[in-house]
Amino acid sequence: MSELSKLYATMMEAIYGETSLAASYIVPGKVLSAAAQLGIYQGSVKGGLVQALGDLFPASKGLLGEQFFDAMASRYVAINPSQSASLDHYGETFPLFMQRFEPLAELPYMPDLASLEWTWHLAFHAASTNAISPDVLTGVPLDQADQLQCILVEPIYLHRSDYPLLELRALGLMTESEVDAVDIASGGGCYVVFRDGLNTQMSQVSPPLYALLEELKKPLSFGTICAQWLSKHPDLELNVYTAELIKRSWIADFRAINN
Amino acid sequence: MSNAKMITKSALASMIAVGVMAASTDAFAGKPGFEKCQGIAKAGMNDCGTSKHSCAGQAAKDGDAEEWVYVPEGTCSKIVNGKVK
Amino acid sequence: MSAFKINPKDYHGVGIGLRSAHYQTILADRPDVPWFEALTDNYMNDGGYPLHYLEKIRAHYPITFHGVGLSLGGVDPIDLTYLKRLKALRSQFQPIHFSDHLCWTSHDGRHSNDLLPMPYTQDAVRHVSERIDQVQNSLGEQILVENVSSYLSYTMSDRTEAEFFAEVAQQADCLILCDINNIYVSAKNHGFDALDYLKAMPKARIRELHLAGYEDQGDYLLDTHGEAVHEPVWGLYERALEEYGEIPTLLEWDTNIPDFSVLMQEQSRALNYWTKKQARV
Secondary structure (H helix, E strand, O other): OOHHHHHHHHHHHHHOOOOOHHHHHEOOOOOOOHHHHHHHHHHHHHHHHHHHHHHHOHHHHHHHOHHHHHHHHHHHHHHOOEOOOOHHHOOOOHHHHHHHOHHHOOOOHHHHHHHHHHHHHHHHHOOOOOOOOHHHHHOOOHHHHHHEEEEEOOOEEEEEEOOOHHHHHHHHHOOOOOOOOEEHHHOOEEEEEEEEOOEEEEEEEOHHHHHHHHHHOOOOOHHHHHHHHHHHOOOOOHHHHHHHHHHOOOEEEEEEOOO | OOHHHHHHHHHHHHHHHHHHHHHHOOOOOOOOOHHHOOOOOOOOOOOOOOOOOOOOOOHHHHOOOOOOOOOOOOHHHHEEOOOOO | OOOOOOOOOOOOOEEEEOOHHHHHHHHHHOOOOOOEEEEHHHHOOOOOHHHHHHHHHHOOOOEEEEOOOOOOOOOOOOOHHHHHHHHHHHHHHOOOOEEEEOOEEEEOOEEEEEEEOOOOOHHHHHHHHHHHHHHHHHHOOOOEEEOOOOOOOEOOOOOOHHHHHHHHHHHHOOEEEEEHHHHHHHHHHHOOOHHHHHHHOOHHHEEEEEEOOOEEOOOOEEOOOOOOOOHHHHHHHHHHHHHHOOOOEEEOOOOOOOOHHHHHHHHHHHHHHHHHHHHHO
16 A cells, blocks of 8 residues: 555544544644644534535424534434535435434434435436426327336435424424424325426325326336236226326326336 | 226326316416526525535534433424324 | 637636525626636536526636546545546536646545645655646646645655645646635644745646635634635735736635625625736736
8 A cells, every 4th residue: 555545544534533543644733733633624524524414404404403413413424424525425324324313212203304305305406307298198109008108207206204294394494484383193194206397396195196106116017007006996096196197297208118 | 908908098098188188278388487486495505515624523513422412402392292202 | 738728808807606595696686707616516416406507607607617526636546427527517518627626535435525635745746646637638628726725734745835736737737726815724724934835836837816714713724715805815815916917816705605795895805906916017
């Protein structure tokens, strides 16, 4: 290993708090010791990542308060070094960390909310596709419908939760002043995070529509999905839900299925 | 025609019907476009790629190395029935 | 290596660092700013608002590209995916030039997302010069490399930062982005003379200057980009203009971001020094 490699390896370990060996590489200052100089970088790196988590999980931060959130985030940072040059990639496992984080045990809705926030972030920065135009839609051959794949727009993310995530998020962001209390006992639901042009949005949908969306995410033909529906929900009118998908602009295309 | 094939055809027909109706009532064209957006709808969207240094992570800000001393103090105090004992 | 093609009409005076908080103000008011600097790392995603706004702003202003993610001084291989995305952005937005820093940011797959100082040795000169050269070859043009603020120095360093920088610029045949605030911050933290640093820089390679505000932490100065430019930095800026001539200058403000009008006040103060200098020539 080159001298440069050795120095960087030791510095990086020191920055993430795993060793104090780096001090021997550092010239002690007149005012600050080597350890104190290193501490400035530790603080800057940790601070930058904690800040990034706060930006990516703003509703979680709002619900927990800055002091709690930042202290929790700094514990996450200590064991989860950044693995990308982009801070937009940092924090994917933060919801899982929150799930296992003892001081949050009494607030079980927090990991669900955080995982919703992560997909919100992904949707916000994703390339988006447009809904199918009426012209293209009318041109889809009815007789071959069962051979085609019905393609959802992108991005579209699905969340099922036992907690009222729409209300929790609004409360965390305090975007709606009329939200002054959320009753967890009011229950959860099925949520869809999607984009309308540049605007990221979130909707609550009925369980059957949600189930249909889950199937459409799989590489199955439209015929297979419809046949499955028939056996699983013989009492529910499929047409109502497929029509709903068009109304909501969630279908991008009908295409020959790729095997 | 099998039952499954019929239901598939009818499912697509209902989609086309809605699409055509929406087109004739101009519902698609009526969607708010980019220009009308009310701003960047992501709270706290950050400029992450800056060349600044931060003092946010300095030791004084989370001096409790061992004990968990903070209590959530954000808006989650407004959540009822939210605690699991 | 060919120099980038700059239309002097597009690139002069004092530009402002583009931040998302100001996208809409800029588009609505079209302030009299000669160019904006876009932070490339904020536009590496596939879609969404940031790219949309950058496109709109680019339609009215020239832009420069400034990055923090290449880890030019590092030893992990240059991230080719990152470089590829950078090239795609460059062909989409046609920036005046691209710059990154004389520092390292990652090692062995771990990232600091921070600008970490290099040791100033012969080995390090050779190492970082080769990497800058690699990037320049890949982009097909010279890049600007910027000095960082630092809070520590290494026992293995055997030359000053300015000497190191000059050697790197020579060997890599790159251009220089000279951050006046960073020189001041490092000079205070390490106890060297900022003017000596200015004078030791290879003048002919300097293409742009940066200005920003530090934060006084008592025992040291921290480069937070969260305040107005401090008086001694303005003084040093004036000396830099005397030393180097009228170099296009960029104002950065990244934390506690104020109203755009505050940036315009700072911009016009910088522009005053700039035009004063121009008038004397």
